Amino acid sequence: MASTVRVQAPIGQRALFITTLVVPLTGWTVHAVSLHRKLSAARKDPLTGLLGRDGFTAKARQITNRYGDAALVVLVDLDHFKQINDGPGGHAAGDRVLVATATRLTAWAGSRGAVGRLGGDEFAVAVRIGPARRELRLAQLTQMLAQPVQVEDGVLVDVAASVGAASPDTLGATDLGLLQRAADAAMYAGKHTGRAVLAGPQHATVPSINGRRAGRPGTDSLGQAA
Template identity: 45%
Template sequence: MSTLLPTLAAAAPVAAGWSVHSVWLRRQLHRARRDPLTGLPTRAAFERQAARLVARRPAVVLVIDLDGFKHLNDHHGHSAGDAVLRGTASALAELTDTLADRRGAVVARLGGDEFAAALPLPDPVAVPWLLRGLHDCLCAPLWRDGHTVSVGASIGACLTADLPAPGLSLALRRADEAMYTAKRGGGGWYVADGPAPTRSTANGRRAGRRGTHHHSAVPGGEAS
């Protein structure tokens, strides 16, 4: 007993140091999985969570690209662009809050002005309502340094129930095709029509096929 207390006392700082180090490591891992500007998960973290979601239950996978973002940066500066990106992240976070009763929803910033979401949504009737509301929210003007700034948005959606087998890779590809179809039409939203073959386009995107389309003019400049 006489040697136990000194031994414990000597070990206490080491144990405390390891505890602090473990907390630091957890924080570093958490930061690595989050986009530093928007706080949303990065692509890798999104793909892990979204893959689990679409494997378990019907879902809608979205790819979102902001229209006129380059125009905004060129004319109002990168600080305005950053504000729009944070506003987009907030809108997507509110979307998951709205669907809080459907566990597993995840949104992410894929990079640049491109975002993605995977949402449990077993009833396809709700998809147009969801996309219309999201598009309106993303295109709403922001007050910045005494004036308003805004961008448009092109949203592509894929219902995993329409795919031959649940899988995130195909769902993202079809949502990406649908997003580009919406962008070519001037913005808005477009729902992919099943697992159609893809065609390459001149700028590397893939052209989508017919789906539910809501056209909206692009505020804030030309599509990026």
């Protein structure tokens, strides 16, 4: 009986010791996972080098709050991107198109603009462009995005993008969530037309989820855009 007691005591002590370690470690693991998710959302996109969703949101808010009516929020979707991924070049060709698009958007936005990849073939830009220059600058953007992309030696693929934009002076608010929703609705309204659409008040009333038009693929699984 005594031997049994001596065997149980160390086991109990070990169990207690392990428990005291596991409890804080479990708490730390939960914290680490949460922190990793936050860092993953905020860090730069590994493929394009653009801001992630949270990083873009933070910088875009700074731009809209600072420049007010002179700010412009732009959403971009690549047209027929799935066909590029499913084509002869496969996902490698798709990646080159994404990188080229990121480079073009960065050049267009300039060093003071914010450019982010929201996921897949979806991009967002926040930039200072006054009302007098918007139409011209947006036309320049669609032309830039429509240039063929070299996906391998001697092989070019045709690309095109749908572009929607929204500005505080048109919508009467600098709220980034509202601007993104309106820009998204405007982009959808101009889908496959080859021209950028500047959102009007009617685009701000389109039902949305997470800052994007309701019914759009993936809206229910994304974090808050603003």
